[in-house]
Amino acid sequence: MSLDGGLAPALEVEDLVKRFPAGNRMLGGDGVVHAVEGVSFAIAPGELLGLVGESGSGKTTVANCVLRLVEPTSGTIRLRGVDITRLSRRQLRPHRRHLHMVFQDPYSSLNPRLTTGQIVAEPLRLHGLARGKALDGKIAALFDLVGLRPELRFRYPHELSGGQRQRVGLARALSVEPSVLVADEPVSALDVSVQAAILNLLRDLQASMGFSCLFITHDLATVEYLCDRVAVMYLGKIVETAPTHELFDSPKHPYTQALLSAAVTPDPEQQRGRRRIVLTGEIPSPLDPPSGCAFRTRCPLAHRSAPRSVDEEPVLRDVGRGHLVACHLVGPGGEAPRLADERLGVA
Numbered sequence: 024m025s026l027d028g029g030l031a032p033a034l035e036v037e038d039l040v041k042r043f044p045a046g047n048r049m050l051g052g053d054g055v056v057h058a059v060e061g062v063s064f065a066i067a068p069g070e071l072l073g074l075v076g077e078s079g080s081g082k083t084t085v086a087n088c089v090l091r092l093v094e095p096t097s098g099t100i101r102l103r104g105v106d107i108t109r110l111s112r113r114q115l116r117p118h119r120r121h122l123h124m125v126f127q128d129p130y131s132s133l134n135p136r137l138t139t140g141q142i143v144a145e146p147l148r149l150h151g152l153a154r155g156k157a158l159d160g161k162i163a164a165l166f167d168l169v170g171l172r173p174e175l176r177f178r179y180p181h182e183l184s185g186g187q188r189q190r191v192g193l194a195r196a197l198s199v200e201p202s203v204l205v206a207d208e209p210v211s212a213l214d215v216s217v218q219a220a221i222l223n224l225l226r227d228l229q230a231s232m233g234f235s236c237l238f239i240t241h242d243l244a245t246v247e248y249l250c251d252r253v254a255v256m257y258l259g260k261i262v263e264t265a266p267t268h269e270l271f272d273s274p275k276h277p278y279t280q281a282l283l284s285a286a287v288t289p290d291p292e293q294q295r296g297r298r299r300i301v302l303t304g305e306i307p308s309p310l311d312p313p314s315g316c317a318f319r320t321r322c323p324l325a326h327r328s329a330p331r332s333v334d335e336e337p338v339l340r341d342v343g344r345g346h347l348v349a350c351h352l353v354g355p356g357g358e359a360p361r362l363a364d365e366r367l368g369v370a
């Protein structure tokens with residue numbers, strides 16, 4: 024994919040598939056968990072891409088594959104134009120500093136036996152980027168950057184609040200000035216009262232340091248606030264992607280429309296124009312995903328596209344303005360199906 028100015032994307036994921044053995048065929052399906060089924064996206068240098076979807080849609084698995092914490096079943100991951108999918112641990116090492124992760128749970132993701140200063144220093148040491156006095160100065164600067172008092176560097180993670188720990192996680196991830204930051208629900212384990220402060224910090228750091236970010240969340244309001252572009256995942260697949268303002272102004276997939284109708288927006292005008300669409304049932308099991316359109320079992324409009332929705336999988340189609348959507352009901356020019364006409368499932 025060619026992006027602005029012909030620059031290679033900071034991160035490119037192509038047709039990523041991850042299947043886990045389920046261990047128990049009695050649970051149904053083919054004994055395989057279809058966690059991620061053909062996900063593709065590219066993040067331009069300095070771009071923030073939001074990956075949204077309900078719990079179980081495969082977001083964390085995408086992140087883990089990108090970081091090579093789990094091995095992809097198939098597909099390609101390119102970091103700054105370099106295919107890192109099949110590199111060995113040793114080959115991967117020089118590329119690692121360009122890709123760092125902030126985890127969902129700041130309580131379990133920091134080594135409890137190290138002081139926070141040691142935790143932040145670790146990547147710098149590992150990549151041989153600083154030592155001695157220079158390392159000391161670097162850590163002090165990083166603590167300052169993320170708004171932590173200098174004396175906290177001699178404390179252990181359990182002595183810190185959740186918000187402070189996540190600041191340590193950010194300082195650690197950004198210590199080596201990565202090109203890409205992967206943040207997997209970095210605030211969802213935190214008190215609501217500190218969530219905004221961490222998000223503001225992330226936004227300020229991104230603006231000053233210019234890294235690209237894959238920001239994973241189930242919360243659309245956060246995406247609207249933070250991200251340049253959004254990809255919506257459902258049952259292991261991206262069903263819609265667009266620039267943030269375009270997606271919020273003109274959601275096309277019934278799933279995105281439902282998610283948006285339930286989200287709180289700061290714009291009362293926009294809120295009034297929306298009807299609340301209640302999705303019935305749970306996300307289906309990735310052990311036995313529905314045939315055809317994976318969303319059809321919960322789609323209030325599925326009957327309109329039957330039997331096509333049962334037989335044929337909708338593919339992501341470009342409908343203009345950088346907007347791609349995978350739905351049989353969306354017209355060739357991006358005409359969205361009108362859920363408001365429908366009584367089924369609409370409150």
Ligand SMILES: Nc1ncnc2c1ncn2[C@@H]1O[C@H](COP(=O)(O)OP(=O)(O)O)[C@@H](O)[C@H]1O
Nearest residue numbers: 043056058077078079080081082083084085309
């Ligand atoms: N190691 C694993 N073994 C088996 N199934 C897994 C494993 N990791 C994730 N899954 C399954 O893959 C699906 C996607 O999970 P996940 O990527 O964590 O979704 P999300 O982050 O969107 O909540 C879920 O059904 C989950 O149970």
Ligand SMILES: [Mg+2]
Nearest residue numbers: 082083084207
């Ligand atoms: Mg997750």
